[in-house]
Amino acid sequence: MGEIKQREIALKQGEQVNIRTASETDAAAILDLYRSVLAEGRYTLLLLEEMQRTEEEERKDIANEIKRPGCLRVVAEVDGLIVGMARVKAGGLQRTAHFGDVDSVWVHAEWRRHGIGNALMGAIVRWSEGEKGIEKLGLFVFSTSEAAIALYHRNGFTIEGRAPRDIKFAEGDYADTVIMGRMVD
Numbered sequence: 001m002g003e004i005k006q007r008e009i010a011l012k013q014g015e016q017v018n019i020r021t022a023s024e025t026d027a028a029a030i031l032d033l034y035r036s037v038l039a040e041g042r043y044t045l046l047l048l049e050e051m052q053r054t055e056e057e058e059r060k061d062i063a064n065e066i067k068r069p070g071c072l073r074v075v076a077e078v079d080g081l082i083v084g085m086a087r088v089k090a091g092g093l094q095r096t097a098h099f100g101d102v103d104s105v106w107v108h109a110e111w112r113r114h115g116i117g118n119a120l121m122g123a124i125v126r127w128s129e130g131e132k133g134i135e136k137l138g139l140f141v142f143s144t145s146e147a148a149i150a151l152y153h154r155n156g157f158t159i160e161g162r163a164p165r166d167i168k169f170a171e172g173d174y175a176d177t178v179i180m181g182r183m184v185d
């Protein structure tokens, strides 16, 4: 089930971060975080102007994820502010239910390199080890997102493949899709 025990972790600069399961009341703060990453322009498939998600839709998704086996959404909170999140969703079919698709790994730009990404991915990996039926975690990442690729390597993921020029930022400006995964012990 999509829940973890809340954990307080001391960050590199000494601040405390609370890593916990997302709740429906986080919907607005999560959308603010998402918009801030969209506004950076280089890390998402969606453009900021294409974003139509409402708070109500986000709230419903969070509520469903908590109930669904093989799904988890975790947030990182510093002084009551949501500064990061990550999510994993198992497939809905018998042949995909063993595979947890990791997505929406975001840390607010002002909070990067403090150890929050690692804390979020650590929580996902630990949870997957105790979640019945999950045998593998996998994800897609832009080849240009070096920080994310390094974060995933550091958390036991390896590169499984690459799809050249999948993403077009602008004329002559492309990224490959990098496929990464790790088995769950």
Ligand SMILES: CC(C)(COP(=O)(O)OP(=O)(O)OC[C@H]1O[C@@H](n2cnc3c(N)ncnc32)[C@H](O)[C@@H]1OP(=O)(O)O)[C@@H](O)C(=O)NCCC(=O)NCCS
Pocket: 037, 043, 104, 105, 106, 107, 108, 111, 112, 113, 114, 115, 116, 117, 118, 119, 140, 141, 142, 145, 146, 147, 148, 149, 150, 151, 152, 154
């Ligand atoms: C990727 C991201 C989540 C990392 O979050 P973070 O909180 O800065 O990561 P951490 O501080 O926990 O760093 C964890 C590890 O990732 C790697 N890393 C993080 N930022 C890095 C950077 N800018 N360059 C190289 N490696 C980096 C390092 O290995 C680091 O470990 P170390 O500090 O012990 O060397 C963050 O940069 C982000 O939100 N980026 C934009 C959104 C994005 O690309 N998301 C991924 C979508 S697939």
